[in-house]
Amino acid sequence: MPAYRPTANCIWRSFRASSKKHLILTGSRGSGKSTLLSALFPQPMPGLTSYVVPEDxxxxxxxLSGEAVQIGRYQADAPGNTNKMQxxxxAFLTKGIEFLDMCIRHPSDWVTIDETGYLEQTIPAYQxxxxxxxxxxHVLLVVRKQKLPFLDALCKRDDCFLVDLDKPYGDTFCIIMASGKSKRFGANKLLTDFNGKPLIAYAFDATEMLGQNRLVVxxxxxxxxxxxxxxxxxxxxxxPDRNDMIRLGTGAIKNKASHCLFLPSDQPxxxxxxxxxxxxxxKNAPDTIWRTCNQNTVxxxxxxxxxxxxxxxxxPPKNGGNTVIQNHREHVRLLPVTQHYELADIDTPEDxxxxxxxxxxxxxx
Known part of the structure; x- marks a missing residue:
């Protein structure tokens, strides 16, 4: 499991920015899917919840009503490697479909289902x-982590925003840019104390969730x-130049990264x-350049x-990533920050x- 678990607000912000319709949470047992669902929707929502009664x-x-139906039966004598929960x-063809149709008729825009998994795989009408x-x-759907055609199809839908809690950030790397000369600061600002820690330490803290998928250049x-x-x-x-730093960093990670996040080290x-x-x-819009913004300021x-x-x-010499952004503006999307000062950098002692x-x-x- 990642050392830093994504928060409900983090996921909701990215989901809203994506413009996708549905939100899917998946991950192995114990990864926190149901806990996260409860954090995203603290109040009871129309929808369905599945639960296990051991050996039953x-x-x-x-x-909303608490009405329940048994959709899986434990069979202790199931042969060989057969799943003992059949x-x-x-139940699916009667009550299950009835429950879903009632969700459709409910006035709420959102429905939650926790979870969809192995048992649904063999019931086409329920699918x-x-x-x-x-x-x-709009559906918030918890999906069992298992390679099955129906579950794979759900997770690969174009209108679904997928959060895999086992590997939430995929193969994204981060280059922490720490090659500035701090000329306007008068000393190496990255080593200067900022509230008890060197300024560079805040870039390390902000990217902790990526672990070894980071590179400080x-x-x-x-x-x-x-x-x-x-x-x-x-x-x-x-x-000497920014383009050198970007070339060196990109060259070091390009054979193992699906994306690269570039983080200046002076935005504490x-x-x-x-x-x-x-x-x-x-991760959910893999062909898009994503950047942060505050209102109209990127x-x-x-x-x-x-x-x-x-x-x-x-x-070109002395150029940075903004050159690439300007060449591909049609492929750029924006994520608003929650506070304007997140985008602020430090160039001078006054800053x-x-x-x-x-x-x-x-x-x-």
Whole structure:
């Protein structure tokens, strides 16, 4: 399991930005699917919840009325490797479909189903009823993590936003850009104390969920030393320009990354939640460049799909990723930050002092 579990708000923000209709949660047993569903919809919603009675069977319950029906029966004498929980077709074809049709008629825009899994696989008429529900409503659907045609088809629907809690961010990497010379600051700002930690530490904290799928690209041996102590991958170089840093970083991760998030290391108030939401957006729209914004102001971080790695590696001298963005504006989408100061960077000692005041106010709320 990832060290940092995505929050309900992180998932909801990315889902809303995606413009998709349905939200699917999947993952192995114990990954937190049902807990997350409850956090997303704290109040009882129209829909269905399945639960197991050990050595008896699986029951499907209507959320609002509590009416239940047995949809799976435990068969201790099932031969060989046969699943001992077998479907009760009549229950699906009568009460199951009836329950779904009642959800369609309910005035709520949203319906929740926890969960859909192995038992539904052999009941085509019930699958068709779920398709009717998906056509009529927004559905938050918990899907069992199992390779079955019906479950795979649900997860691959174009109108579904998929959150896999076993590997929430896929094969996305992050390049933490730490090669600036801090000329306007007068010293290495990334090593300067910001509320008890070096400024660079905030970039490490914000991207913690990516673990070893990070690369700090820096010209500073002191930064490389910090990375080594914290077991964070780094690339130490002595080249002068931004395009050099991007080329080196992209070249180092391009054979193993589906996307790359570029994070400046001087934005201490960008949140983990915003980073996570940006990564979810990228995973669910794999051909899109995603960047953060505040109203009409765009900013960093930015996520590029691997299709743009070659172009990023061939930037003109002194150019950055914005050159690629301008070349492909039709493929860019925006994720709003929750607070305007997440996009603010530090260039001068005055900037740092102002940012400390903002951070103190944010902590006091």
């Amino acid at each position: 069977g699986v029951y499907m319950k209507k959320n 479907p009760v077709p009549k 068709e009823a779920i398709s009717r529900l998906l056509a009529a409503k 820096t010209i500073h041996p002191e930064i490389a030393h910090i990375c080594k102590k914290q077991d964070i991958p780094f690339l130490l170089h002595n080249l 108030l960008v949140s983990r939640e915003t980073i996570g939401a940006l990564l979810f957006c990228a 900013g960093s971080p930015v996520v590029f799909p691997s299709a743009y790695f070659d172009e990023l590696s061939a930037l 740092m002092q102002a940012m400390k005041i903002i951070a103190a106010h944010a902590r006091a709320k």
